[in-house]
Amino acid sequence: MKTWLLALQQQLSRQIRDNKLPHALLFSGVDGAGQEAIAHWLINVLLCQDLTQNRQQETEENLSQVSEETTSVPPFIFQPCGYCKTCKLFANDSYPDHLTIVNEKNTIGVDAIRKLSQFFEKTAHIGIAKTALVNHADTMTVSAANALLKTLEEPTSQSFIMLTTHSSDVLLPTIISRCQKFEIRPPVGKKLLAEYKKQGNDAFVNLSHLSELTDEATAVAFTAFRDKVKDYLSAHQYRTEILTLLVERHDGFRWLEKVLVNLMRNQWGWPTAGYENQQKSVINKQQLWQVYNLVQAANIKLKTLVQVNRQFLSEKLLADISVVVEQKNQ
Ligand SMILES: [Zn+2]
Known part of the structure; x- marks a missing residue:
């Protein structure tokens, strides 16, 4: 396990011990941060019939780097x-009381989420707990996300749903609010390189995945884009610039979703990571919601259609947004 995940493992272990693990958990982080690894470990811990407490020397050494306080106390x-019946079945992907949802064709559709709901309605075959894992939860379609909401709202006892994502910003705020959220932040810069050397053949090698965290130019470009989108929504400015970015940047549509989700959070009085707070709303809640749905629908088209004219899709999207925005003047 990556060293920066140990503190989180310890926190979750305490929550399990104290019977305080919530029914739904969301792990997010950049690709390779370890969200899938944590979810996998946690599910295995919940299912194992012969749980042990790790007191390995190596772990203690690693953990002492995470927190000074833990040096005298063994980490919990x-x-x-690894050898009980459930551990073996789980390792072979054949444990009947666990379900993993995968994104086929780059999206998670409503059928997959319905399968998940039905899975939780049945009683457990072997153990007591039932678990489900939804990897890349951000790729859920709108109807899939709405179906999942129902399951999140009406949990069956001893059921646990883990969601992982590399961009929680494109998840519906209503989904996020029903989960305990864990943002995994791997070390950056020199610390990360040191980590990389230490871990050798680790999957976490592609540093370009970290561009939004480490690359100043990307951060500046995103901020400028965000400000232009606000001006577009409030005063119909910067259409050309926004269009160019949507057409030319491979993650342009994702950026637009991110901006809108942050605006919605702001309107609903939720804290956001950046400086979106304390700003006046650009358009009303209902309009923002409509615009968000347009962007999400366009994003899904972009992800799912093989032959898509990006220029046309971008122009149509901006035109549709204008129609929604101009309603306020009537
Ligand atoms: Zn076991």
Whole structure:
């Protein structure tokens, strides 16, 4: 396990021990941050029939780097035994009380989420707990996300849903608000390189995935884009610049979604990571919601259609947004 995940493992272990683990958990972080690894470990811990507490020397050494306070106390981290019936079945992807949802064709559709709901309605075959994992939760379609909301709202007992994502900003705020959210922040810069050397053949090698965290130019470009989108929504300015970015940047549509989600959070009085707070709303809630749905629909088209004319899609999207925005003057 990556060293920066140990503190989180310890926190989750305590929550399990104290019976305070929530029904839905969301792990987010850049690609390779370890959100899938944490979710996998946690599910295995919940299912294992012979749970042990890890007191390995190596772990203690690693953990002492995470927090000074823990040097004298052995870290409290649950570990699945690895040899009980459920551990073996889980390792073979054949444990009947666990379900993993994968994104086929780059999206998670409503059928997959319905399968998940039905899975939780049945009683457990072997153990007591039932678990489900939704990787890349940000790729859920709107109807899939709405279906998942129902399951999140009406949990069956001893059921646990883990969501992982590399961009929680494009998840519906209503989904996020029903989960305990864990943002995994791997070390950056020199610390990360040191980590990389230490771990050798680790999957976390592609530093370009970290561009939005580490690359100043990307951060500046995003901020400028965000400000232009606000001006577009409030005063119909910067259409050309926004269009160019949507057409030319591969993640342009994702950026637009991110901006809108942050605007919605702001309107609903939720804290956001950046400086979106304390700004006046550009358009009203209902309009923002309509615009967001337009952007999401366009984003889904972009992801799912093989032959899509990006220029046309971008122009149509901006035209549709204008129609919504101009309603306020009537
Ligand atoms: Zn076990």
